[in-house]
Amino acid sequence: MGSNMVMSSHCSFFLILFFLLLSASFTATSAQWVWPKPRTLSWPSPLATILSPHFTISSPYHHHLSPAVNRYRLQILTEFHRPLVPPRVNLSNSSPPLETLTIAVKDLAAPLQHSVDESYTLVIPTASSTANLTAETVWGAMRGLETFSQLVWGSKPLLVPVGLDVWDSPLFEHRGILLDTSRNYYPVDDILRTIKAMSANKLNVFHWHITDSHSFPLMLPSEPDLAAKGSYGSEMLYSPADVATIVRFGLEHGVRVLPEIDSPAHTGSWAEAYPDIVTCANMFWWPAESEWADRLASEPGTGQLNPLNPNTYQVLKNVIGDAVALFPEPFYHAGGDEIIPGCWKADPAIQSFLSENGTLSQLLEKFVNSTLPYIVSLNRTVVYWEDILLDADVKVDPSFLPPEHTILQTWNKGPNNTKKIISWGYRAIVSSSEFYYLDCGHGGFVGNDSQYDPPPTSGNSGNGGSWCEPFKTWQTIYNYDIAYGLTPAETKLVLGGEVALWSEQADPAVLDVRIWPRASAMAETLWSGNRDESGKKRYAEAMDRLNEWRHRMVNKGIRAEPLQPLWCIKNPGMCNTVHPFD
Numbered sequence: 001m002g003s004n005m006v007m008s009s010h011c012s013f014f015l016i017l018f019f020l021l022l023s024a025s026f027t028a029t030s031a032q033w034v035w036p037k038p039r040t041l042s043w044p045s046p047l048a049t050i051l052s053p054h055f056t057i058s059s060p061y062h063h064h065l066s067p068a069v070n071r072y073r074l075q076i077l078t079e080f081h082r083p084l085v086p087p088r089v090n091l092s093n094s095s096p097p098l099e100t101l102t103i104a105v106k107d108l109a110a111p112l113q114h115s116v117d118e119s120y121t122l123v124i125p126t127a128s129s130t131a132n133l134t135a136e137t138v139w140g141a142m143r144g145l146e147t148f149s150q151l152v153w154g155s156k157p158l159l160v161p162v163g164l165d166v167w168d169s170p171l172f173e174h175r176g177i178l179l180d181t182s183r184n185y186y187p188v189d190d191i192l193r194t195i196k197a198m199s200a201n202k203l204n205v206f207h208w209h210i211t212d213s214h215s216f217p218l219m220l221p222s223e224p225d226l227a228a229k230g231s232y233g234s235e236m237l238y239s240p241a242d243v244a245t246i247v248r249f250g251l252e253h254g255v256r257v258l259p260e261i262d263s264p265a266h267t268g269s270w271a272e273a274y275p276d277i278v279t280c281a282n283m284f285w286w287p288a289e290s291e292w293a294d295r296l297a298s299e300p301g302t303g304q305l306n307p308l309n310p311n312t313y314q315v316l317k318n319v320i321g322d323a324v325a326l327f328p329e330p331f332y333h334a335g336g337d338e339i340i341p342g343c344w345k346a347d348p349a350i351q352s353f354l355s356e357n358g359t360l361s362q363l364l365e366k367f368v369n370s371t372l373p374y375i376v377s378l379n380r381t382v383v384y385w386e387d388i389l390l391d392a393d394v395k396v397d398p399s400f401l402p403p404e405h406t407i408l409q410t411w412n413k414g415p416n417n418t419k420k421i422i423s424w425g426y427r428a429i430v431s432s433s434e435f436y437y438l439d440c441g442h443g444g445f446v447g448n449d450s451q452y453d454p455p456p457t458s459g460n461s462g463n464g465g466s467w468c469e470p471f472k473t474w475q476t477i478y479n480y481d482i483a484y485g486l487t488p489a490e491t492k493l494v495l496g497g498e499v500a501l502w503s504e505q506a507d508p509a510v511l512d513v514r515i516w517p518r519a520s521a522m523a524e525t526l527w528s529g530n531r532d533e534s535g536k537k538r539y540a541e542a543m544d545r546l547n548e549w550r551h552r553m554v555n556k557g558i559r560a561e562p563l564q565p566l567w568c569i570k571n572p573g574m575c576n577t578v579h580p581f582d
Contacts, residue, residue, distance in 0.1 A: 033083065034150050035549040036202055036524035037542075038168040043161055046088060047126065049095035051158035053077070057145075059103040064112075064251045065138040069103070071252075072145045080155040084551050084569050085544070087153075092126060095162045099129040101148060103141050110137040112256055113330050114495065118204070119169035120144035124151075126163040142254040143168065143202055150552075172482070172526040174429055174496030176205030176258070177519055182212030182269070183301075184507040185236040192249050197516060197558045199253035201523040206250060207333065207498055209260045210238070213268030213301035218243075218261075222318035225273035243326045258383075259327045261319055262335030264367050265343070268303025270315075277312040278303045279350065280343040296343045299504070300446065304343045307367040308353060317374055324378045331407065332375050337385035339364060339394040360394045368400050376405045383407045386417055389424065398424055407495065411437075415484040422490045430497040433468045435480040436522065438501045438514050441471025445504045474546065474563065478521040478530055478539050496526055516560035517550040544572050 034041065055077060059069045110116055117136040122144050124131040133148065135141040147168065152160050177198060179186065195206055210218045216230030219239045231237050238246075250257045271281030281303040286295040296302045305312050324332065341360055344350045350363065368388070375382050386408050389395055401408075409429040410417045421428045433440065443466050444451075477499065483491040499519050506514050524530070524542065532538045547569045553560045568575035 033087075033545050033548040033552075034147055035520060035545055036527040037545070038147060038166050039171075039528050040167045041164070042166075043164045045163050046090060047092040047095065047162050048089045048159045049092050049162050050097040051076070051152055051160045052097040052099045052129075053157070055099060055101075055158075057101045057103065059141070060105055060108060062105070062108055062138050065103075065105070065108075065141055067252045068142050068145060068254075072149050076149050076152050077158070079149075079152070079555070080158075081153045081552055081555065082155065083153055084548055084566070085572060089159070089161070091159070092162055095126050096129045098124070098131060098160050098162070101131045101133060103133045103135070103144075105138055105141050106134075106136050108138060110139070112139055112204075112251055112254065114256075115173050117169075118143050118173075118202075118254075119167075120147075122147060122164075122166040122168075124148075124160065124162050124164045131160075139204075139254045140169075142199070146200060146202060168528075170202070170527045171529055172494070172496035174205055174498075175203045175523060175526040176207050176429075176496070176498035177203060177515065178207040178209055178260075178431065178498050178500035178502075180209040180212065180501065180503040180506075181217060181238075182210065183214045183503040185215070185217060185232055186503075186508055186511065188238070188242050188245060190508045190511055191246055193558070194511065194515065195246070195250050195253055195255050195257075197512075197553065197556075198255050198519075200553070200556070200558075201520050202527050203519065203523050204254060205256050205258055205496075205498065206246075207258045207260060207500075208246075209262065209333075209502075211261055211269065212266045213297070213303050216269040216272075218323075220319060220322040222322050223273070223315060226270060226315075226319070229272035230269035240326060247327060256329050256331075257327060258329050258331050258333055259323050260333035260335060260383075261323055262333075262337070263316065263371075264305035264307060264312075264335075264364070265337065265339045266301075266303075266335060267305050268297075268301050270305065271303050274311070274315055277306050277309050277315060279306050279347040280304065283346070290342070294342045295340060296346065297340055298338055302343060304339065305367070306344075306347060306350070307363045307370075308347075308349050313370050316371055320371070320375055321378070324375075324380060330379070330381060331383050332378075332380040333383040333409075334371065334375065335385060336368075336388035337411075338387060339391065341393055361396065364388070364394050365396045365400050368396050372400070372405070381405060381407060383409055383429065386410045386412065386421060389426075390417060390420060401426070403427070409498070411500075415482075415486075418482065418494065419485055419490075422486060422493045425493075427493050427495050429495050430482040431500050432480070432482075433500075435472060435476055436497060436499045437468050437472060438499050438518060439504065439506060440468035441466055442505050472518065474518045474521040475539055477518055478525055478542060479537060480522075480525070481530070482526070497522060512559035513561040516553060516558055517546055517563065520546060520549060520553075520560075540576055543576070544569075 057069050057073050118140045120135040120140040122133050133144040215232045216226045217237050219227045219237050247257050268281050271278035280296045283296050283302050285297040285300045285302050403425045407427045408421045411431045411433050414432045414434050418428050482497045483494050499522050550560045
């Protein structure tokens with residue numbers, strides 16, 4: 001009885017293979033669509049086998065890896081991905097069904113933090129029912145699980161390549177998305193969905209710009225009035241339990257949660273609880289009688305912390321202490337951007353300070369000197385926006401920013417400001433607005449804007465008031481080299497990059513389409529680069545893969561925007577241009 005059952009199952013297996021070979025109509029020239037493209041993937045013979053319906057993943061226990069293993073196994077067995085352009089694959093008549101993926105991790109204790117090893121090796125042999133995933137850390141194992149999951153396609157049966165070897169490791173260790181949750185509020189589920197999509201794209205830092213002048217949605221045990229009075233309402237808050245959920249979800253997806261509590265500017269919402277420590281709060285941002293240089297803020301929503309008020313630092317230390325307790329991430333983003341002279345000058349005490357030959361830069365130096373050492377004492381590295389060192393009007397002397405404790409994040413003037421930061425000896429995170437700002441190109445949000453009212457014969461319809469227009473296409477993002485113009489030694493100080501979604505004109509209704517798949521473009525360039533083995537930009541080849549990847553993300557519940565008509569995807573290369581532009 002047993003031998004007959006074995007013979008019957010073998011016959012059934014080869015019968016399935018025969019009919020698959022007979023009926024398959026594989027016309028595409030590409031192999032599997034893995035995003036981001038691995039550093040090295042060898043698949044000399046495009047062969048595939050059946051993934052067993054009883055497929056299992058064998059892995060050592062780890063409190064973050066084990067949930068990921070369970071999640072990926074369920075995803076692999078139930079996703080039933082059908083490529084828009086099926087790969088040209090021959091089904092192996094000698095390979096058994098793949099029964100098991102075995103994971104080996106060398107260091108189970110390595111924490112998720114900057115510079116952790118994310119490398120992995122994946123081997124799916126031709127003549128074995130077991131594939132092997134080897135990683136230095138659990139975080140590398142998670143990256144390998146994502147790659148393996150993307151290699152599986154079909155429905156009944158599921159198919160998986162065989163004779164495939166992958167070695168993979170990121171080029172840059174910091175690969176992130178910034179989301180602003182102050183200007184508009186995002187429920188926790190939207191944040192979790194974003195982190196899930198980040199993990200699928202091998203992005204590893206969720207930069208959470210939590211607070212700003214517009215609202216203070218973070219509930220802090222030591223300073224409850226900041227959220228109670230400074231948020232948009234009781235249903236637009238993030239409780240400590242919410243933060244714990246987001247941080248834990250991030251860990252289970254290999255994504256760090258980096259908090260930003262911006263100060264001393266962008267703090268108008270603090271005035272609802274502490275009006276005495278905030279200058280120019282609730283004033284009109286750009287009075288009609290003033291020049292741009294005398295504005296109180298660069299956009300509606302005024303308020304900056306007063307460096308001369310001792311109460312400022314007591315509140316700040318409570319805020320920082322609570323934030324550090326809520327977020328285990330070793331980086332703490334302290335903001336430091338867009339300090340507007342007019343706002344500080346509106347305060348009588350600061351006016352007196354300036355009349356005695358004090359300067360605004362000295363005020364900022366006092367502020368930094370009163371906060372940075374405290375943050376460092378809590379075992380955190382401080383991240384500031386580039387303005388703190390490069391602003392034309394208000395900036396600190398570099399002596400106040402020890403490079404060993406300080407990272408600077410760029411957002412202006414592309415590679416030029418990155419070069420400046422590196423030349424000072426600082427580590428850099430690149431978020432150049434010319435390439436990485438996802439909110440650009442949707443017009444401005446101020447009302448009564450005369451840019452919309454030119455004469456109809458002028459040929460100028462205005463740029464819609466968008467200061468950073470035009471819209472940043474995926475090609476713009478993909479082609480950006482964040483280490484452009486740097487020597488190999490200088491490039492080592494570039495930690496990586498982040499795309500940013502500022503939320504003046506974004507909320508949950510458009511969250512996914514604003515971010516995806518454009519953030520996927522950055523994800524690949526920071527993981528494996530944007531050039532092929534010969535050094536040529538590979539954006540043409542990436543177009544086809546990104547179309548497929550966007551299709552797969554949509555089927556995962558990520559509402560990514562389309563890049564081309566479906567006809568283009570079904571006819572690879574036919575929608576390309578072959579004429580170079582000057």
